[in-house]
Amino acid sequence: MAKKVDKPIRDHIIGREEIRTTLLRQLRETNRCRDILRMGSHAFLELCAKLRATGHVKDTIHVTVEEQVARFLYIIGHNVKNRTISFFFHRSGETISRNFHAVLRADCIGAIDGTHVRVKVPIANQPRFRGRKEWSTQNVLAACGFDMRFTYALTGWEGTASDSKVLKSALSRDDRLKIPRGKFYLGNAGFMLKHALITPYRGVRYHLKEFAGREPENAYELFNLRHSSLRNVIERSFGVLKKRFAIIAGGTEPYYDVEVMVDIILACIILHNFLMGVDPDQHLISQVDRELQNNNPEATNEEREEVNEDYRRGAALRDNMAAQMWADYQIER
Structure with missing residues (x-):
């Protein structure tokens, strides 16, 4: 009787990374960016560069500034919960919450x-x-x-x-x-x-x-x-x-x-x-x-x-x- 063998954990991680990379590439290179993040891709990339320059939002081993900012913009642009955004970006709810608050700290008349x-x-x-x-x-x-x-x-x-x-x-x-x-x-x-x-x-x-x-x-x-x-x-x-x-x-x-x-x-x-x-x-x-x-x-x-x-x-x-x-x-x- 054949036994079902799960994929190694590393394969699952690589698969999730590929999905996130594809999502971010589509935001940068297609006209979907404005619908998803409420701004054009040029503005999104410029915003990420400014936030990275302040030092308040940083790349981590697993999460880039672009992904942190994209998740934050999606949350405030569509009023969704952390658990919803974690599904699309394949991150844990705790990771989403931590990054969300990190972006907040970024900084006639x-x-x-x-x-x-x-x-x-x-x-x-x-x-x-x-x-x-x-x-x-x-x-x-x-x-x-x-x-x-x-x-x-x-x-x-x-x-x-x-x-x-x-x-x-x-x-x-x-x-x-x-x-x-x-x-x-x-x-x-x-x-x-x-x-x-x-x-x-x-x-x-x-x-x-x-x-x-x-x-x-x-x-x-x-x-x-x-x-x-x-x-x-x-x-x-x-x-x-x-x-x-x-x-x-x-x-x-x-x-x-x-x-x-x-x-x-x-x-x-x-x-x-x-x-x-x-x-x-x-x-x-x-x-x-x-x-x-x-x-x-x-x-x-x-x-x-x-x-x-x-x-x-x-x-x-x-x-x-x-x-x-x-x-x-x-x-x-």
């Missing part, structure tokens, strides 16, 4: 806004994290330039925290949001007006769809129209960020706890900035633009304005800009 990212927290903490959404979220404050790259991000605030409260923290903490003297960001009506953060006029048409087929009728409407057109860059940036990386898109509860998700969000923002420089993906940006144009704008969380010197300076600056815009607009008509 614009507009500012908050966005909510779903988190997993203990039942006792859920009331603090359940704000405008039906599920627990963290409120992420971010600022970006008009090139759609983020210039600042503050993560970890519970979902019940208002954008204004998170902004106060961002402006007062040690690693604070720094706004150059004489410059300002654009913010929505949920923020308090300041000389360094200009918000729109309330009670006046603001969203772009409201001006369709109807020109602005006064200085306040003209200011709000142009404010909305420029501030739209932060919504576009958030939209592209979440489309690239499904792990922060909020469809399902994340597999990682809130502390790890804080690092994941920052890593996604860093990768987004890198890709906007080397592989912006105009198709993805156009898709986000179409969705923003068709979707109804979210209601802003309006708060009572604190009338102080900072508010008065911001109001005076806004009124001066609105008056100048209107005067120029009247001449051009």
